[in-house]
Amino acid sequence: xxxxxxxxxxxxxxxxxxxxxxxxxxxxxxxxxxxxxxxxxxxxxxxxxxxxxxxxxxxxxxxxxxxxxxxxxxxxxxxxxxxxxxxxxxxxxxxxxxxxxxxxxxxxxxxxxxxxxxxxxxxxxxxxxxxxxxxxxxxxxxxxxxxxxxxxxxxxxxxxxxxxxxxxxxxxxxxxxxxxxxxxxxxxxxxxxxxxxxxxxxxxxxxxxxxxxxxxxxxxxxxxxxxxxxxxxx
Numbered sequence: 001x002x003x004x005x006x007x008x009x010x011x012x013x014x015x016x017x018x019x020x021x022x023x024x025x026x027x028x029x030x031x032x033x034x035x036x037x038x039x040x041x042x043x044x045x046x047x048x049x050x051x052x053x054x055x056x057x058x059x060x061x062x063x064x065x066x067x068x069x070x071x072x073x074x075x076x077x078x079x080x081x082x083x084x085x086x087x088x089x090x091x092x093x094x095x096x097x098x099x100x101x102x103x104x105x106x107x108x109x110x111x112x113x114x115x116x117x118x119x120x121x122x123x124x125x126x127x128x129x130x131x132x133x134x135x136x137x138x139x140x141x142x143x144x145x146x147x148x149x150x151x152x153x154x155x156x157x158x159x160x161x162x163x164x165x166x167x168x169x170x171x172x173x174x175x176x177x178x179x180x181x182x183x184x185x186x187x188x189x190x191x192x193x194x195x196x197x198x199x200x201x202x203x204x205x206x207x208x209x210x211x212x213x214x215x216x217x218x219x220x221x222x223x224x225x226x227x228x229x230x231x232x233x234x
Contacts, residue, residue: 003050004186004193010046018042019104023111032112036090039108043081051195052078052185056086058202061175064088067139068175068205069167073225074145075154076182082198083177084143091141094128094163113140129162129169136170146221154183155233156226164214164221173205176221178228201228 022035048054062068070091072083084091097116100106113135117128136142144166147157167174180199186192203224211217226234 001192003195004191007046007050007193010049011042014042014046015104019108023104023108026111033090035108036112039112040081040085044085047078047081047198050193052082052182052193053197054082054086055181055197055199056202057200058204059086059088061202061204062088063205067136067172068141069136069163069170069172070141070143070175070177070202071146071163071221071225072143072177073151073156073179073229074147074149075151075179076186076188077150078182078186078193078198079145079150079179080143082182083179083200086200087141087143089141091143092132092135093143094132094145113138126162129166132166133170136166136172142166142172150188151183152188154187156222156229159218159222161214161218164218167208167217168211168214171208173207174217174221175205176203176224177201178203178225180228203228 018038022038026032026035044054070083070087072079080093084093092113092115094115094117095109097118100109100116115128115131115135132142144163146159146163148160149157151157178201180201181196182198185194185196185198206217206220208217211220
């Protein structure tokens with residue numbers, strides 16, 4: 001429990017102490033690059049501080065200067081800070097709209113082009129996909145946890161269809177990502193964080209143009225992500 005408190009305290013203090021000046025700096029310079037870099041650094045530093053190591057594999061599959069849609073499984077609150085900090089270049093993320101209500105953080109996320117999503121309403125989800133399309137046209141990567149929520153037991157959940165509609169519309173390569181180890185460190189519904197290793201497996205990019213419809217693309221991405229999971233988690 002002490003590890004959890006330390007990690008959350010680091011994040012909270014960074015938000016309170018660094019958030020306001022970074023927001024002002026970003027407004028004055030009309031650039032969020034510094035805020036983004038410091039934010040991702042603080043996120044991954046909090047994770048490493050409590051004894052979670054990060055092992056990244058497969059970055060050699062990525063081509064410098066290209067825009068990608070990263071699609072990943074989701075089993076822990078550790079997944080976003082670990083994954084986003086490991087991706088070269090700036091990323092946007094589909095985030096629950098409730099998070100945007102948090103003072104300072106919500107404004108920072110809007111400035112950084114993160115996309116709010118309300119999974120309870122179909123029309124809102126469609127609007128989120130449209131917003132994500134616009135974000136990607138500014139040469140920003142998109143990170144999507146395609147199950148839509150964290151898995152309770154670490155097993156792969158059914159995928160949401162919206163991300164694949166986005167991929168087919170934008171035409172950007174999809175990079176399946178398998179996250180391992182974060183469930184053991186901090187599973188959903190638990191407060192205690194345990195030390196361990198978070199392993200990220202970046203699979204080779206998949207071109208949506210090679211598929212006749214989103215269902216076929218979704219099946220291929222699911223098979224790829226599942227292929228790096230233990231048999232009992234697929």
